Amino acid sequence: xxxxxxxxxxxxxxxxxxxxxxxxxxxxxxxxxxxxxxxxxxxxxxxxxxxxxxxxxxxxxxxxxxxxxxxxxxxxxxxxxxxxxxxxxxxxxxxxxxxxxxxxxxxxxxxxxxxxxxxxxxxxxxxxxxxxxxxxxxxxxxxxxxxxxxxxxxxxxxxxxxxxxxxxxxxxxxxxxxxxxxxxxxxxxxxxxxxxxxxxxxxxxxxxxxxxxxxxxxxxxxxxxxxxxxxxxxxxxxxxxxxxxxxxxxxxxxxxxxxxxxxxxxxxxxxxxxxxxxxxxxxxxxxxxxxxxxxxxxxxxxx
Numbered sequence: 001x002x003x004x005x006x007x008x009x010x011x012x013x014x015x016x017x018x019x020x021x022x023x024x025x026x027x028x029x030x031x032x033x034x035x036x037x038x039x040x041x042x043x044x045x046x047x048x049x050x051x052x053x054x055x056x057x058x059x060x061x062x063x064x065x066x067x068x069x070x071x072x073x074x075x076x077x078x079x080x081x082x083x084x085x086x087x088x089x090x091x092x093x094x095x096x097x098x099x100x101x102x103x104x105x106x107x108x109x110x111x112x113x114x115x116x117x118x119x120x121x122x123x124x125x126x127x128x129x130x131x132x133x134x135x136x137x138x139x140x141x142x143x144x145x146x147x148x149x150x151x152x153x154x155x156x157x158x159x160x161x162x163x164x165x166x167x168x169x170x171x172x173x174x175x176x177x178x179x180x181x182x183x184x185x186x187x188x189x190x191x192x193x194x195x196x197x198x199x200x201x202x203x204x205x206x207x208x209x210x211x212x213x214x215x216x217x218x219x220x221x222x223x224x225x226x227x228x229x230x231x232x233x234x235x236x237x238x239x240x241x242x243x244x245x246x247x248x249x250x251x252x253x254x255x256x257x258x259x260x261x262x263x264x265x266x267x268x269x270x271x272x273x274x275x276x277x278x279x280x281x282x283x284x285x286x287x288x289x290x291x292x293x294x295x296x297x298x299x300x301x302x303x
Contacts (some may be wrong), residue, residue, distance in 0.1 A: 034104065048275035064276035074277065077254060077260040084171060085235040091175045092231060093224070096182030103183075104190045114187075121180040129244030132173045136160050136245075161245050163253040170245055170254055174238070182227045189223025190216070222296060229292040236285055257281050 015090045051060040068074055099117060120128065135141050137160040144154040159169045193216065201211045239258035242248065248255035248263070255263075257277070265274035 007177060040058055044275050044278060048279055049271055050272045052269060052271050052279045059271060065279075066271045067252075067273060068276065068280065073106050073252070073255075073260065074257075077255045079251075080167065080254065081236060081238075081256045084167060084174075084238065085232065087168075088171050088178075088235055089170070089228065089231055092179045092182045093228065095175065096186055096227070097181045097224075099183040100186035100190055104187060109127075117183060118180045120177045121184075123177065125177065125240040126281045128173065128177045129241045133160070133245055139144070161250050163250050166246055166250060166253045170242055171243065173241055174235070177241075178231065179232070182231060185223055185227040185230075186220065190221075193219045225292055225296050229289065232288055232292070233285060235286075236281065 042123055048064055049059065049061060050057045051063065052058075103114055103117075107113075123131075135143050138154070138158045138161075139145055141159075142159055143159070147157070148153050160166055197219070198211065199213045206214070237258050238256055239262065242254055242256055242259055243262075246254045248259045258281070261274050261277045261281070264270050264277060
């Protein structure tokens with residue numbers, strides 16, 4: 001005798017309630033997500049239209065955004081952020097790609113080398129900043145001691161106090177800590193490439209450079225774009241390492257957009273202008289994300 005499924009009894013919401021029932025479990029998570037993202041964004045938008053005074057809030061309209069045009073400190077921080085982002089991103093990509101290609105090959109002890117290369121990324125950025133601040137110490141630091149051992153005069157090497165080298169010193173710290181992140185993504189991308197294209201290239205007599213240029217790079221492009229996307233976001237909003245190492249100094253030599261926003265809000269208590277600066281940073285980040293996503297989707301359109 002064939003058994004037929006017993007129809008579910010209607011609930012207080014009717015039969016349609018069974019289809020909506022899973023969303024009731026998602027509701028707390030969605031409410032929390034809205035509370036942590038949407039509400040702060042609307043509050044930030046409202047705050048950017050006001051000017052803080054000793055008497056309270058005063059509506060300023062778009063005056064905070066108009067102030068950006070003539071703010072020399074903002075443009076200097078923006079320029080240094082872009083220089084820092086481009087320098088660190090280039091070095092991290094080149095070093096990460098080289099390490100991924102090296103450890104993707106059949107070398108001895110590659111599992112151990114992979115674990116060692118990932119150690120800097122495990123450290124919190126604040127801890128990494130403190131470590132490198134000690135390394136850069138002109139009197140007690142390991143770097144100057146090593147250079148002295150090689151015969152160099154280090155009496156004038158004050159890495160974090162010299163405006164001409166301070167930004168480069170911060171770039172080195174970021175490259176040291178986050179190159180393993182790029183390396184990890186690119187290594188996963190290399191391991192996902194099938195062997196058939198390489199076998200066909202070997203049969204056709206393709207050399208190592210031609211194989212890398214025409215097979216490895218095109219197939220690795222999605223992983224490269226993902227790594228560049230994530231690192232660009234992190235570099236544009238860099239705060240913790242700069243704050244620990246230099247606090248934007250000497251002078252304004254290493255001040256980034258995020259640090260300038262922090263000082264504007266919590267040192268000068270100009271919260272409305274800081275909110276406008278935050279919106280500019282958010283807009284730049286969204287524009288770059290749109291650019292990267294279009295690049296990621298281009299192979300799908302041409303396929």
